[in-house]
Amino acid sequence: xxxxxxxxxxxxxxxxxxxxxxxxxxxxxxxxxxxxxxxxxxxxxxxxxxxxxxxxxxxxxxxxxxxxxxxxxxxxxxxxxxxxxxxxxxxxxxxxxxxxxxxxxxxxxxxxxxxxxxxxxxxxxxxxxxxxxxxxxxxxxxxxxxxxxxxxxxxxxxxxxxxxxxxxxxxxxxxxxxxxxxxxxxxxxxxxxxxxxxxxxxxxxxxxxxxxxxxxxxxxxxxxxxxxxxxxxxxxxxxxxxxxxxxxxxxxxxxxxxxxxxxxxxxxxxxxxxxxxxxxxxxxxxxxxxxxxxxxxxxxxxxxxxxxxxxxxxxxxxxxxxxxxxxxxxxxxxxxxxxxxxxxxxxxxxxxxxxxxxxxxxxxxxxxxxxxxxxxxxxxxxxxxxxxxxxxxxxxxxxxxxxxxxxxxxxxxxxxxxxxxxxxxxxxxxxxxxxxxxxxxxxxxxxxxxxxxxxxxxxxxxxxxxxxxxxxxxxxxxxxxxxxxxxxxxxxxxxxxxxxxxxxxxxxxxxxxxxxxxxxxxxxxxxxxxxxxxxxxxxxxxxxxxxxxxxxxxxxxxxxxxxxxxxxxxxxxxxxxxxxxxxxxxxxxxxxxxxxxxxxxxxxxxxxxxxxxxxxxxxxxxxxxxxxxxxxxxxxxxxxxxxxxxxxxxxxxxxxxxxxxxxxxxxxxxxxxxxxxxxxxxxxxxxxxxxx
Amino acid sequence: xxxxxxxxxxxxxxxxxxxxxxxxxxxxxxxxxxxxxxxxxxxxxxxxxxxxxxxxxxxxxxxxxxxxxxxxxxxxxxxxxxxxxxxxxxxxxxxxxxxxxxxxxxxxxxxxxxxxxxxxxxxxxxxxxxxxxxxxxxxxxxxxxxxxxxxxxxxxxxxxxxxxxxxxxxxxxxxxxxxxxxxxxxxxxxxxxxxxxxxxxxxxxxxxxxxxxxxxxxxxxxxxxxxxxxxxxxxxxxxxxxxxxxxxxxxxxxxxxxxxxxxxxxxxxxxxxxxxxxxxxxxxxxxxxxxxxxxxxxxxxx
Numbered sequence: 001x002x003x004x005x006x007x008x009x010x011x012x013x014x015x016x017x018x019x020x021x022x023x024x025x026x027x028x029x030x031x032x033x034x035x036x037x038x039x040x041x042x043x044x045x046x047x048x049x050x051x052x053x054x055x056x057x058x059x060x061x062x063x064x065x066x067x068x069x070x071x072x073x074x075x076x077x078x079x080x081x082x083x084x085x086x087x088x089x090x091x092x093x094x095x096x097x098x099x100x101x102x103x104x105x106x107x108x109x110x111x112x113x114x115x116x117x118x119x120x121x122x123x124x125x126x127x128x129x130x131x132x133x134x135x136x137x138x139x140x141x142x143x144x145x146x147x148x149x150x151x152x153x154x155x156x157x158x159x160x161x162x163x164x165x166x167x168x169x170x171x172x173x174x175x176x177x178x179x180x181x182x183x184x185x186x187x188x189x190x191x192x193x194x195x196x197x198x199x200x201x202x203x204x205x206x207x208x209x210x211x212x213x214x215x216x217x218x219x220x221x222x223x224x225x226x227x228x229x230x231x232x233x234x235x236x237x238x239x240x241x242x243x244x245x246x247x248x249x250x251x252x253x254x255x256x257x258x259x260x261x262x263x264x265x266x267x268x269x270x271x272x273x274x275x276x277x278x279x280x281x282x283x284x285x286x287x288x289x290x291x292x293x294x295x296x297x298x299x300x301x302x303x304x305x306x307x308x309x310x311x312x313x314x315x316x317x318x319x320x321x322x323x324x325x326x327x328x329x330x331x332x333x334x335x336x337x338x339x340x341x342x343x344x345x346x347x348x349x350x351x352x353x354x355x356x357x358x359x360x361x362x363x364x365x366x367x368x369x370x371x372x373x374x375x376x377x378x379x380x381x382x383x384x385x386x387x388x389x390x391x392x393x394x395x396x397x398x399x400x401x402x403x404x405x406x407x408x409x410x411x412x413x414x415x416x417x418x419x420x421x422x423x424x425x426x427x428x429x430x431x432x433x434x435x436x437x438x439x440x441x442x443x444x445x446x447x448x449x450x451x452x453x454x455x456x457x458x459x460x461x462x463x464x465x466x467x468x469x470x471x472x473x474x475x476x477x478x479x480x481x482x483x484x485x486x487x488x489x490x491x492x493x494x495x496x497x498x499x500x501x502x503x504x505x506x507x508x509x510x511x512x513x514x515x516x517x518x519x520x521x522x523x524x525x526x527x528x529x530x531x532x533x534x535x536x537x538x539x540x541x542x543x544x545x546x547x548x549x550x551x552x553x554x555x556x557x558x559x560x561x562x563x564x565x566x567x568x569x570x571x572x573x574x575x576x577x578x579x580x581x582x583x584x585x586x587x588x589x590x591x592x593x594x595x596x597x598x599x600x601x602x603x604x605x606x607x608x609x610x611x612x613x614x615x616x617x618x619x620x621x622x623x624x625x626x627x628x629x630x631x632x633x634x635x636x637x638x639x640x641x642x643x644x645x646x647x648x649x650x651x652x653x654x655x656x657x658x659x660x661x662x663x664x665x666x667x668x669x670x671x672x673x674x675x676x677x678x679x680x681x682x683x684x685x686x687x688x689x690x691x692x
Numbered sequence: 693x694x695x696x697x698x699x700x701x702x703x704x705x706x707x708x709x710x711x712x713x714x715x716x717x718x719x720x721x722x723x724x725x726x727x728x729x730x731x732x733x734x735x736x737x738x739x740x741x742x743x744x745x746x747x748x749x750x751x752x753x754x755x756x757x758x759x760x761x762x763x764x765x766x767x768x769x770x771x772x773x774x775x776x777x778x779x780x781x782x783x784x785x786x787x788x789x790x791x792x793x794x795x796x797x798x799x800x801x802x803x804x805x806x807x808x809x810x811x812x813x814x815x816x817x818x819x820x821x822x823x824x825x826x827x828x829x830x831x832x833x834x835x836x837x838x839x840x841x842x843x844x845x846x847x848x849x850x851x852x853x854x855x856x857x858x859x860x861x862x863x864x865x866x867x868x869x870x871x872x873x874x875x876x877x878x879x880x881x882x883x884x885x886x887x888x889x890x891x892x893x894x895x896x897x898x899x900x901x902x903x904x905x906x907x908x909x910x911x912x913x914x915x916x917x918x919x920x921x922x923x924x925x926x927x928x929x930x931x932x933x934x935x936x937x938x939x940x941x942x943x944x945x946x947x948x949x950x951x952x953x954x955x956x957x958x959x960x961x962x963x964x965x966x967x968x969x970x971x972x973x974x975x976x977x978x979x980x981x982x983x984x985x986x987x988x989x990x991x992x993x994x
Contacts, residue, residue, distance in 0.1 A: 033923040033932055037788035037798075037913060038883035041947040042924060042933060045940050057919075685919075 006077035013072035020064040024057060060681055067674035074667035093129040095147060095186035097177040098122055098154070101195035102161055103138035103168035104548075104619045108196065108228070108312040111221045112163040115194045118219040119158045122192045123151050133180045134158060137173035138166035139549050147184040165314055165548045165595045167619045168201030171208035174634045178211045189214040196222030199625040200618050202633065212636045218627040226622040227257040229281055230315035231305050233617065236322060236544070238357060239293055245324045246293035251305040253289060254620065255281040263308040267291045269301050279307070296324040302597050302610050315620040319596055319612035320545045327357035328537050331376035333384045335412045336366040342513045343382050345520035349529040356539060358530075370394040377403055377537040383410025383511055392421035399425055400501030404536025409474040410511040425505050427482040427498030431475035434492065441469035441517075445489035453485055453497060453506065453535040456527050463524040470494075470517040473510035504536050545612040546592050552611065554588035554600070561600055561609045568603030575613075721812045721979070743767040778835035778874025779813040780821040781806040782866060782896075783847070785830060786855035787927040788883050793912040794972055801971045802879045802908050803847045805978050809877055812979060814840045819874070823866040824850050827857025832869055855928030859884045863892035873900040877982070882907050883928075886954035893962055905959055905966045906978060907952070914970075916944045 005011065036042070098119045106112040123132055132154045134145040144157040170193075181189045191214050195201075210216060232254045239246040249267055260283050266276045279289045291305075301324070306317040330350055332343050343362055350358040363372055365384045373379060373394050387395060399405050407413065409430045418426065436442045444465040449458045457463035465486075476493040478484060486495040488509075497506045512529075514520045533539075540556055554561065554570070561570070570582040575596025582588050592598060592613040600609040746755060746766035754768045783806050789799040796804075810820040814837070821835030822843035830853070833843045859880070870876075876896040882889055882905075896903045918937045925932045952968060959966035967981040 033925040034918060034935070035791070035927055036924045037791040037881060037910075037927050039924060039926040039929075039931055039933055040883055041944055041951070042935055042940065044947060045943045 004079055008076055010075040016068055017065050020061055024061045057685060063674050063678040067671045070667045070671035074664040078663045080663060092188055093186055094188040094190055095131040095181055095184045096126055097133045097180055097191045099135050099173050099177055099193045102136050102163050104165050104314055104615050105196055105198045105622055106163045107314050108226055111196050114221045116158050118194045120155055123154045126151060131184055131186055135173055135176055136161050138164045139169050141172045141176045146180050165615050167616050168198045170201045171206035174208035181214060182211055191216045194219040197624050197627050199623045200621055202625055202630055209634055210636045214636045216631055216635045218631055220627050222624055228312050228620055228622055229255045229310050230620040231307055231318035234318060234320055245296045247296050247322055248293045250288055250290040253281060253287045256284055259283050265289045266306045268304040269294060298324055300610055315615050318614055321610050321612050322544060327359040328377045328539060329375055330358050330360045330378045330533060331372055332360060332362040332380045332382055333368055334364050334382055335384045336364045346382060346512055349526045353530055373398045378533050380406045382408045383412050385412050386418040389419045389421060392419040396421050396425055399503035399505060402502040402538055404503055405505045406536055407507045408512055409507060409509050425500035427496040427505055428476040428478045428507050431477055433472055434475050435472050441471050442488045444486055444494060446487040448485050451485050453532055456531045465524055468517060468519040468522045470510055472516040476509050545614050547616050548592055548595055548613050551589055551591045571601055573599040721808055742770050744770055777818050778872050779818045780835050780870055781810055781877045782823040784880030785824050785850050785852055786826040787852045788855060788881055790852035792910050792971055794910055796971050798881055798908045798910060798971055799852055803850060806879055807844055807847050808975055809982055810840060810843050822846055825862035826854030829862045829865045858888050859892045860888050863895050867895040876901045876903045879906045881909060882955055886958055890958045893964055903964045905964055907968045910971050914948055916941045
């Protein structure tokens with residue numbers, strides 16, 4: 001254990017101990033004589049001239065002196081802590097932790113090379129007894145060398161390090177360094193942080209601080225000004241002309257150069273340059289550059305927009321994938337002789353869609369063929385009579401394979417007319433027409449907004465269905481296993497849904513031509529139609545690009561490559577050629593750590609799926625944080641360097657001190673007890689000393 | 693022998709606050725007697741004491757014939773005597789008896805002790821008397837069965853005076869006044885040369901009387917607890933001497949212990965009961981010493 005004093009100046013108060021000694025030595029001779037019954041014995045004692053000063057009542061003196069000493073020591077604020085601190089001032093081996101920033105921004109110019117050299121230099125300065133840890137960090141952290149005496153291994157790890165495409169986060173690296181130092185139990189701790197100090201890497205909310213005793217040194221390889229131009233993002237618009245599908249690509253470019261400059265922007269599809277344009281970048285601003293519509297080949301196309309190289313090349317290219325034929329094919333079936341406006345609202349609504357787009361086709365029920373059904377992802381029977389038995393079988397089969405069916409029950413959707421082939425998949429039997437009393441139209445009274453078909457209305461005030469007035473609707477008798485998504489205000493089912501195989505069947509109890517209700521002219525109509533169509537088709541959005549660091553759940557990829565587990569291990573190949581094997585029994589997730597195109601394929605299947613990954617947009621922001629500011633935020637608490645020992649300030653913060661135990665309270669308590677004991681003893685003694 | 697247990701009410705410090713000395717004596721005696729398993733009743737009846745084997749020359753009228761019938765041997769019955777006696781308390785009232793630090797003064801203690809003993813004796817139907825003295829006899833109350841109140845009144849008025857004279861002189865005067873033998877209770881602090889004390893004891897025993905010595909001291913007199921160097925003045929003579937207590941203490945304690953030993957030696961040689969009492973000692977201890985003496989001296993084997 002180790003003792004220390006927070007206020008040693010008070011120890012001078014020990015001089016007060018002279019007071020009780022003097023009191024005990026001082027014997028004031030009584031002026032009044034002591035009356036004694038007889039001097040016959042005292043007279044027989046030979047009187048010797050003796051020194052009259054003498055310590056008397058030793059026990060009382062010791063109690064008084066001890067109590068006074070305890071009070072003085074209590075004022076000196078003593079504390080006790082473990083033996084670790086005592087050894088700190090004596091030197092010993094050093095544990096050096098090298099925090100080497102390898103984030104995307106370190107690719108700027110020769111920053112990473114200079115950072116590696118600084119790290120090597122720090123390692124070279126160590127003595128053979130010192131320990132070294134190397135921590136490489138970007139958004140993630142790794143410690144290839146931890147608390148090792150092998151300096152060569154540390155040097156090799158530094159040499160092997162490469163700048164990544166990930167962003168910067170200082171807090172996890174600081175925490176890892178703290179854990180390494182704590183585990184190593186070396187009292188002298190040093191941390192060298194080598195970075196370009198990108199402000200984006202530190203948030204004021206990050207709770208990361210080095211352990212006590214750690215001495216932090218920063219090596220700044222950045223520069224006050226780091227002008228950079230980057231491709232920040234893309235916008236895509238599709239154009240369809242006949243069977244030809246074109247994509248209009250617009251890129252958004254940013255620049256932090258202080259002056260306007262012209263760069264070449266190039267669009268590449270499947271590695272082939274499609275178009276090159278000269279672009280004048282606005283100083284410290286963003287610029288949009290649009291490319292001419294490009295015809296999309298069949299399948300998934302890998303695209304890239306590239307601008308002229310600057311000191312940071314990693315964000316000068318933006319990768320994406322785009323697939324032709326991503327629009328959902330929707331088949332609208334009308335009754336023969338239906339009015340021209342019967343599907344007007346529906347088709348207009350579907351024509352607006354972009355993500356995804358809807359490719360609609362309208363046929364009359366009498367001309368419906370099985371081929372029409374085979375091409376459609378969603379079939380909408382818009383107040384059409386039930387199909388014939390042959391078509392009914394084909395329709396049921398198509399739905400079971402994954403297509404969606406929406407039945408709009410209008411005046412021609414007779415209950416008894418539906419063939420038995422569709423009975424098994426229909427969510428409800430369509431009953432008679434219900435009329436609302438004149439002047440009292442019906443409304444949607446209940447809606448399951450948590451259902452995927454209505455999830456776009458989940459947020460508060462995201463859709464007012466109460467405004468839609470329903471004058472007439474069909475009564476529905478839901479079958480077993482049917483889910484009711486909406487009800488009218490009188491409790492009758494308005495929208496029901498049922499799964500059939502991998503497909504979905506929905507029945508709407510009223511029309512969408514604006515005759516039985518005014519739903520088509522309500523603001524909620526368009527998102528409702530879009531969401532029902534997407535849901536019925538089982539549509540999953542296909543991401544055109546990802547951000548580095550994202551973990552992709554491949555089960556959600558519409559290519560279905562993750563579901564094809566029967567074809568063996570899933571193999572992911574990164575842009576640098578690194579392969580990742582995902583066995584069929586493991587959840588197919590992939591972390592994207594490199595920019596570019598990642599190829600996915602099954603072990604025994606030649607089909608490949610490409611995923612594009614880009615650097616996070618914010619990582620191109622090279623604004624800096626002051627190294628001093630960051631040091632203050634992560635350095636060890638200053639209290640650790642204020643330990644006073646033996647009247648001197650101990651070496652600042654060389655070890656995390658164990659918790660201090662302050663003793664002043666106990667000392668005062670002991671002094672109080674001694675004073676009480678002294679009072680009792682003193683009274684007892686004075687009872688006799690007060691004779692006569 | 694009967695047992696005695698501590699009676700808190702007999703604490704001298706408590707009793708000294710009671711002004712009526714008779715009440716003090718009554719409290720002490722009755723409290724003491726209530727502590728005995730069996731109150732002895734001495735000298736007032738012919739109570740059977742014990743049997744003794746017949747010896748040639750014994751009076752055959754004292755043979756217990758009933759016992760002879762059972763054992764076929766001759767035994768004599770012995771009885772306790774029925775003789776009453778004179779009990780006289782001699783109380784030293786010299787100035788040295790006015791000393792007291794740790795409780796009552798020695799004189800107060802002596803007065804309570806004497807009163808208690810006289811009261812007790814009177815209950816036993818003894819005749820009681822009192823002598824108070826310093827360097828000479830100050831008051832003399834002859835022994836009588838009716839003089840208890842007179843003796844208590846004298847004790848009540850007793851205060852310290854005089855001193856610095858040999859004990860032999862007032863004791864001789866008192867002894868000459870007491871012609872009938874009895875029990876003499878001498879209460880003093882005995883600041884006297886042991887030889888002088890011996891002479892005084894001899895004077896008291898001259899007529900065949902039994903003597904009981906109660907040596908009353910304050911604890912401070914034995915310990916010399918004074919810390920500060922000071923002049924000590926003799927209460928009786930007024931003489932002063934410088935005293936450094938821590939230098940004198942051990943020697944003083946040995947001297948007074950030797951003095952006590954000498955007094956005890958004198959008592960043993962003369963078959964006199966000696967009891968050392970500090971002013972903090974409960975009075976029942978003194979009564980118990982007296983009772984023991986009475987049982988020893990008054991038990992007469994017929």
